[in-house]
Amino acid sequence: KNQVEQSPQSLIILEGKxxxxxxxxxxxxxxxxxxxxxxTGRGPVSLTIMTFSENTKSNxxxxxxxxxxxxxxxxxxxASQLSDSASYICVVIxxxxxxxxxxxxxxxxxxxxx
Amino acid sequence: DVKVTQSSRYLVKRTGEKVFLECVQDMDHENMFWYRQxxxxxxxxxxxxxxxKMKEKGDIPEGYSVSREKKERFSLILESASTNQTSMYLxxxxxxxxxxxxxxxxxxxxxxTVL
Numbered sequence: 001k002n003q004v005e006q007s008p009q010s011l012i013i014l015e016g017k018x019x020x021x022x023x024x025x026x027x028x029x030x031x032x033x034x035x036x037x038x039x040t041g042r043g044p045v046s047l048t049i050m051t052f053s054e055n056t057k058s059n060x061x062x063x064x065x066x067x068x069x070x071x072x073x074x075x076x077x078x079a080s081q082l083s084d085s086a087s088y089i090c091v092v093i094x095x096x097x098x099x100x101x102x103x104x105x106x107x108x109x110x111x112x113x114x
Numbered sequence: 115d116v117k118v119t120q121s122s123r124y125l126v127k128r129t130g131e132k133v134f135l136e137c138v139q140d141m142d143h144e145n146m147f148w149y150r151q152x153x154x155x156x157x158x159x160x161x162x163x164x165x166x167k168m169k170e171k172g173d174i175p176e177g178y179s180v181s182r183e184k185k186e187r188f189s190l191i192l193e194s195a196s197t198n199q200t201s202m203y204l205x206x207x208x209x210x211x212x213x214x215x216x217x218x219x220x221x222x223x224x225x226x227t228v229l
Binding site for chain 2: 031032034036041042043044045046049089093101102104105106107
């Protein structure tokens with residue numbers, strides 16, 4: 001069973017609207033949680049990094065939240081732009097790392113239409 | 115800015131060929147990684163290296179080998195390419211430290227098709 005589940009798998013939103021992406025994880029304990037943005041045909045680029053003790057982190061129009069009690073994170077995109085069309089990947093880093101690999105979600109595919 | 119480059123964006127090979135994928139990073143990072151990414155499966159770790167000539171198997175090392183002769187360069191080798199190795203291959207690097215704690219910076223990816 002995947003340790004990181006993302007929802008919705010895909011969504012289409014109108015330019016200028018907001019959207020929220022969900023990440024539920026079972027990795028415990030963990031050291032930090034990251035959101036990456038991956039444009040089609042490109043490598044992932046980091047958006048936010050939160051330690052287990054943080055509950056929010058912003059990067060421009062992107063705001064990530066973390067609830068370590070419920071093991072949920074969300075990524076909120078404000079006033080979406082066409083360039084926000086991409087896959088957004090949630091990654092959870094277990095603690096201690098040891099033999100446990102980074103746990104990758106399968107991504108939320110976002111399409112912004114004019 | 116960290117720069118991770120991969121030798122090819124697109125590659126087409128035939129079954130049975132030996133394939134080399136090259137990755138170079140310019141930030142003096144100790145750790146380097148090779149992933150493959152397939153639709154519906156997300157990123158999966160093939161191999162990683164925490165120092166020159168050091169390597170560790172990831173989750174799916176079968177059919178692959180790696181080489182790290184210089185700190186900045188990490189090569190992925192498909193000894194005998196098969197059609198099920200058709201995929202997007204991503205290289206990443208991170209600073210020295212416990213693997214996984216430091217941010218990984220990804221290259222643009224190589225889309226490999228094996229016919």
